[in-house]
Structures are given as structure tokens and as C-alpha cells.
Amino acid sequence: MQPIIRTENLDLYYEQFHALKNVNLDIPEKAATAFIGPSGCGKSTLLRTLNRMNDQIAGTRIEGLVSLAGDDIYDKNMEVESLRKRVGMVFQQPNPFPKSIYENVAYGPRLKGIRGKKELDEIVEESLKQAALWDEVKDLQKHSAFGLSGGQQQRLCIARALAVKPDVLLMDESTSALDPISTAKIEELIREIKHRYTIVMVTHNMHQAARVSDKTVFFLNGEVVEAAETKTLFSTPEDSRTEDYISGRFG
Ligand SMILES: Nc1ncnc2c1ncn2[C@@H]1O[C@H](COP(=O)(O)OP(=O)(O)OP(=O)(O)O)[C@@H](O)[C@H]1O
DSSP, X not given: OOEEEEEEEEEEEETTEEEEEEEXXXXXXXXXXXXXXXXXXXXXXXXXXXXXXXXXXXXXEEEEEEEETTEETTSTTOOHHHHHHHEEEEOSSOOXXXXXXXXXXXXXXXXXXXXXXXXXXXXXXXXHHHTTOHHHHTTOTTSBGGGSOHHHHHHHHHHHHHTTOOSEEEEESTTTTSOHHHHHHHHHHHHHHTTTSEEEEEOSOHHHHHHHOSEEEEEETTEEEEEEEHHHHHHSOSSHHHHHHHTTSOO
């Protein structure tokens, strides 16, 4: 698996607090990578470094390198707006815009300068199909996004993120606020799209990591304890701390 994202000797501090410690990680392209570990181990912090969402948190300091397809994303010439088009994000709580279903998905492509109705219609349809929502909303596109269920809203947010054709989709516990059926739908769609996009997901649910990811990274206290192919990590972990965690002895 070819890496698309690489971190080298990455350290992150919140003021004096050392939240990520010497993280060296390769994220494979067009595959799903899951970050697992107990609460507070740094999973979301690392996820946010991958599209510079941490820039918005005062007192954050970074050392080391994060590269995307060979580009240093913390380089002074890197435009954060264009980085975020390449690296989209879906959060824990669905956060659709207070607009119609159609306008939620068309928003990003419009910002990119796409104006033609036919082209926008096609992008909206394709994105909603990729997010496994099209069949449910194709006749409701002018309706408010707020009329959808939580699970549908989350799939709409995934469609919105995919509409700008990102290279990478970051998912920060994107199913933890959803019921089991909605969760299963999103897991299914991750399995469908991971061959086309690079997915990096934070999950509290080890079973979810085992079900949908190709690579799993186990964190503890801001450090990567073990990163391996998912099957290997869950069947024959190398580190006894990984084994203790996946067998439920802590966390
Ligand atoms: N904005 C912040 N300012 C200061 N400390 C923070 C901030 N965000 C996170 N931290 C601290 O950094 C550490 C890592 O937090 P992070 O949210 O990345 O962990 P996590 O593994 O994603 O946890 P969880 O699974 O509970 O979401 C924690 O000790 C947390 O308290």
C-alpha cells in the first residue's frame, strides 16, 4: 500500500502539554486507516493535524513533518483553503448547513467556481450516490437538510465532503452519535468508497475498526504503540499493550 500521508517525528503541544510524541506514520492511499486507543490518547489531535484544523486552537505548537503526496502541509506556502479541499472532514455530530439538501452538496463545487446547472446536478447526484443517500432523497433535494434523520444528515455531510473530490476524507467518530442501523449504513459506504478515497477514521469502537479498516493504528498517551494491517493488529499484535487493549483489559 502506497502512503499518501506521512508524518515524521511529529510532536504537538497544547501550551505545555505534550499531546503527540514523535509520531512516525504512513497512511496508505485509497484505503481506510483507523485510529484506536483509550480516551485522551491523541487520536483526534492527530486527525486534526492532517488538515490543519488544529491551527484554530490557540496555544498549539507543532514540530516535525506532515506531508500529503509529498507536500509539506505546514510549509508557509501551503494554502490552508486548498489543503482542506484535498483533505475533507466529517465530524462526530452531523453539521449540515441550514440550506436545502441540494445546496449542501453543491456548496463546495460552487466555491470551486462550478456554475453550470447541469454540471452541478451531476456532481450532486454522484456525491449523494457515493454517500448511499440518493435513493432516499432524490425527490426531496429542495427540502431542508434539517428534515433528514441524524443518520441521513451524516451521510449528507459525507456527500458534501465528497462533492469537491478530496484525496483524503477524515472521519472523527462519525458514527458515534448514530443508531446501529445508520452506523451500519455508514460502515458499508466506507467499505464502498475506500477504494477511491483515502479514509482516516477515529473510532472508539474496535469492532468498527476491525470491520472497515485496512490499517489500524493503536495510540497510548500521545504515542503510536503499534501500526499494522488491521487483520494482523487484531490477530497477532506485537506489543503487549495492544493485546491488553484489544482484549478489553483496559480502556
Ligand atoms: N484544545 C485543547 N487544549 C488543551 N488540551 C487539549 C485540547 N484538545 C485535546 N487536548 C488534550 O490532548 C489529549 C489528547 O486529546 P484528544 O482529543 O486528541 O484524544 P482522543 O484520543 O481523541 O480522545 P477521545 O477519544 O476522548 O476523543 C488529551 O489529554 C486532551 O485533554
